Amino acid sequence: xxxxxxxxxxxxxxxxxxxxxxxxLESPPALKNEGYNPLCxxxxxxxxxxxxxxxxxxxxxGQGCSISRSSASLMTISVKGKSLExxxxxxxxxxxxxxxxxxxxxxxIQTNEDLRALGELAALQGVVKFPVRIKCATLAWxxxxxxxxxxxxxx
Amino acid sequence: xxxxxEMPNLNELSFDPKVIKKDFPxxxxxxxxxxxxLDSGASSQRPxxxxxxMDDYYRTTHANVHRGVYALAEEATNRYEAARLKIGxxxxxxxxxxxxxxxxxxxxxxxxxxxxxxHGYLHxxxxxxxxxxxxxxxxxxxxxxxxxxxxxxxxxxxDEQGRLILDNLDQTLDGAxxxxxxxxxxVLGTITPFSQIAQVAHSYGAIVVGDASQYVPHMPLNVKExxxxxxxxxxxxxxxxxGVGVLWGNLKTLESxxxxxxxxxxxxDVRLESxxxxxxxxxxxxxxxxxxxxxxxxxxxxYLNNLGMQNIANHDRAIMKIALEKINDRFGDTIKIYxxxxxxxxxxxxxxxFENVHPHDISQILDLHGVCVRAGHHCAKPLMRELGVAATxxxxxxxxxxxxxxxxxxxALAEAQRYFS
Numbered sequence: 001x002x003x004x005x006x007x008x009x010x011x012x013x014x015x016x017x018x019x020x021x022x023x024x025l026e027s028p029p030a031l032k033n034e035g036y037n038p039l040c041x042x043x044x045x046x047x048x049x050x051x052x053x054x055x056x057x058x059x060x061x062g063q064g065c066s067i068s069r070s071s072a073s074l075m076t077i078s079v080k081g082k083s084l085e086x087x088x089x090x091x092x093x094x095x096x097x098x099x100x101x102x103x104x105x106x107x108x109i110q111t112n113e114d115l116r117a118l119g120e121l122a123a124l125q126g127v128v129k130f131p132v133r134i135k136c137a138t139l140a141w142x143x144x145x146x147x148x149x150x151x152x153x154x155x
Numbered sequence: 156x157x158x159x160x161e162m163p164n165l166n167e168l169s170f171d172p173k174v175i176k177k178d179f180p181x182x183x184x185x186x187x188x189x190x191x192x193l194d195s196g197a198s199s200q201r202p203x204x205x206x207x208x209m210d211d212y213y214r215t216t217h218a219n220v221h222r223g224v225y226a227l228a229e230e231a232t233n234r235y236e237a238a239r240l241k242i243g244x245x246x247x248x249x250x251x252x253x254x255x256x257x258x259x260x261x262x263x264x265x266x267x268x269x270x271x272x273x274h275g276y277l278h279x280x281x282x283x284x285x286x287x288x289x290x291x292x293x294x295x296x297x298x299x300x301x302x303x304x305x306x307x308x309x310x311x312x313x314d315e316q317g318r319l320i321l322d323n324l325d326q327t328l329d330g331a332x333x334x335x336x337x338x339x340x341x342v343l344g345t346i347t348p349f350s351q352i353a354q355v356a357h358s359y360g361a362i363v364v365g366d367a368s369q370y371v372p373h374m375p376l377n378v379k380e381x382x383x384x385x386x387x388x389x390x391x392x393x394x395x396x397x398g399v400g401v402l403w404g405n406l407k408t409l410e411s412x413x414x415x416x417x418x419x420x421x422x423x424d425v426r427l428e429s430x431x432x433x434x435x436x437x438x439x440x441x442x443x444x445x446x447x448x449x450x451x452x453x454x455x456x457x458y459l460n461n462l463g464m465q466n467i468a469n470h471d472r473a474i475m476k477i478a479l480e481k482i483n484d485r486f487g488d489t490i491k492i493y494x495x496x497x498x499x500x501x502x503x504x505x506x507x508x509f510e511n512v513h514p515h516d517i518s519q520i521l522d523l524h525g526v527c528v529r530a531g532h533h534c535a536k537p538l539m540r541e542l543g544v545a546a547t548x549x550x551x552x553x554x555x556x557x558x559x560x561x562x563x564x565x566x567a568l569a570e571a572q573r574y575f576s
Contacts, residue, residue, distance in 0.1 A: 008516075013575070040515055040530065040546055041536065041546040043545060064513065065515035066513060066515075069513075133515075
C-alpha cells in the first residue's frame with residue numbers, strides 16, 4: 001500500500017516484533033528513567049549501566065506502538081558500548097534524521113552514504129512524513145537523553 | 156433511562172444517513188477517498204445550518220450581550236437567550252431561562268461544579284463517589300479538590316463487561332456528599348443505570364452530578380426524569396460548535412452554589428472590597444460568553460429535534476448492533492472488544508484492540524483508507540490501567556454513519572491485521 005512502506009519499513013516491523021535489549025536491569029545500580037506520551041498512553045522505561053567510561057548495558061521496557069517500540073530497540077543497539085560523547089552524537093544524528101535538531105546541531109545527512117553510515121537507524125527516516133508519529137519515535141530517545149544528563153552531572 | 160427497546164434494522168429507520176451526510180459539508184469536500192468519519196465520540200461534524208447560524212449572527216447581529224441599550228445589542232441578547240431556552244427545552248429543563256449555564260465545554264462545567272461545591276459545601280473528610288470509568292474531566296477536578304481540601308474519593312466498580320456493580324451501592328453511597336458519574340462511558344460505551352444510582356444517592360442526601368457528554372448526542376434526555384441535580388454536556392459532540400458547553404442544574408442546587416469565575420456579567424454589584432453575585436444563570440457566566448457558539452448550538456438542537464432524538468437513538472442502536480455483528484463475524488477471537496456484549500446496553504462507540512497490533516498502528520493504516528478512528532487512552536487512564544492496556548482503538552458513530560462506513564472499517568481493520576501478522 002502506497003505510503004505505508006515509508007513508515008513501516010521491514011526493519012521497523014522486525015524490531016517491533018522482536019525488540020532488542022528488551023527487559024530490565026537492577027536499579028540501582030542501573031540508572032532508570034520513565035517516559036510517557038500523554039497523547040497516546042505509550043510508556044517506556046530505559047535502564048542504563050554506566051561503567052564510568054561507557055554504556056556497559058542498556059535495556060528498555062514498557063508498551064507502545066510499532067514506531068515507539070522499534071525506535072527504542074534501534075536506539076539501544078546504537079548507543080550500547082558508547083561513551084557519553086558518542087551517545088550524544090548518536091542522538092544528534094537521530095534528531096537530524098527526523099529534522100528535529102537545532103540548526104547548529106544538525107548533522108548533515110544528504111548522500112546515500114550518509115544514510116548507510118546510520119545503519120538500521122535510517123529506517124526511521126520515513127517517520128518524517130507522518131508528523132503525528134514523530135512523538136512516538138522520539139519518546140525513548142528523550143527518556144534516554146535525560147539519563148545522559150544524569151550521568152553528565154556525576155562526572 | 157437504562158436500556159432502550161430493540162431496534163433490529165438500519166433499513167427501518169426514519170432517516171437515511173446517506174441523505175443526512177449531504178447536510179454536512181465536510182463529507183462533500185474533494186478528497187482522494189471518501190471520508191469515513193468514525194470519531195464523533197471525540198467531536199462530531201456539524202451541519203450547514205449550524206455554520207450558517209453562526210455566520211449569520213456575526214454578519215448581521217453581533218454586539219456584546221447583556222450590556223448595550225442599542226437595538227443591535229438587544230437583538231444579539233435576544234438570539235443568545237433564545238438559544239438558552241431552546242437548549243433548556245431540549246433536555247426538559249423546568250426553568251430553562253435560569254437553569255441553563257453556558258461554559259466552554261463539559262470539562263469547564265465539571266470544574267465549575269467541583270470548584271463551587273469545594274467552596275463551602277465540601278469539607279475535609281467528606282466523601283465524593285465516582286466510577287472507575289469516568290473521563291478525566293469528571294475525575295481530575297475531584298482529585299484536585301481532594302489534594303487541597305482533603306475530601307475522600309470512592310469509586311463504584313464495574314464488571315468485566317464494563318457494567319457498574321450495584322451490589323454494595325448502599326455501603327458506597329452512605330455518607331456521600333457528592334455522587335458524580337457518567338451517563339454513558341466514552342470508552343466502554345456503557346449506558347450506566349444513572350437514575351437508579353441517583354435515587355440511592357439522594358436517600359443519603361448527596362448532590363448528584365451527571366456527565367452527559369456522550370449521552371446527550373445520542374439519546375433523548377429529560378432532566379426531570381433523570382434524577383440528577385447537576386448535568387454537564389458539551390456542544391461539539393452534538394453537532395454544535397466547539398467552545399460552548401452546558402451546565403444544567405435544578406434551581407435549589409444552583410442557588411446554593413457560589414460563583415466559579417469572577418468578572419463582568421456575573422455580578423449584581425461591586426464595591427472596592429466586596430461584590431454581590433448576579434442572579435441565575437448569569438452568576439456563573441463571567442465575561443463575554445461564546446455568543447456565536449451558543450447560537451450555533453441552538454441551531455444544532457433544532458437539527459436534532461427535527462430528526463427526533465428517539466429516531467436518533469434508534470439509529471445509534473441499529474449501527475451499534477450491525478457494527479458489533481460485523482466486527483465479531485470477521486475477527487472472532489482475534490479482536491478484543493471492550494464494554495457490554497449486548498448492543499442494547501451501549502451507545503455511541505466501540506473500543507477494541509488486536510493482540511499484536513498497537514491501536515496507533517491500527518489508526519495509521521485505517522487513515523490510509525480514509526477511515527478516522529481514535530487511538531489512545533481516551534482521557535481515561537485509570538480505566539486503561541484496569542483494562543491492562545496503554546491504549547485502545549475506538550470507532551464512534553453518529554447520525555451520518557451508515558452500514559458502508561462499518562464495512563469500510565472492517566475492511567481496513569482486516570488490512571491492518573494482515574500487515575502486522
